[in-house]
Amino acid sequence: MCGLDQSEKPTGAGRDAGDRVVSNETDKTDEQSVAMVAMRSLLQDVISQNRLIESLRGTAFFDPERDSAITSQTSFKAASNSVTNIPNFVSIFGAESAYRIVLQFVY
Secondary structure, X not given: OOOOOOOOOOOOOEEOOOOOEEOOHHHOOHHHHHHHHHHHHHHHHHHOOOOOHHXXXXXXXXXXXXXXXXXXXXXXXXXXXXXXXXXXXXXXXXXXXXXXXXXXHHO
């Protein structure tokens, strides 16, 4: 039989009936929670600009003028700083990548 033994309890991310990845909120570190709040704040700020969706699609650093609509938000700096505190973020991507990764996430 495939799958988990009935005595095994899954931890962390798993899949729901719709085969979507799900995770237990309690598995998140404080740093991850802070980063999620900062990213949500940035996304809310960008959404509140009521820009056309076409202007929010693209590649980070490809069009600095378009990027400025996102990077000029005060919440952008907070989001960029907070992701560097996520465990292993700096060792995997480098602190200098936070700016580009947050910008690309918004796109």
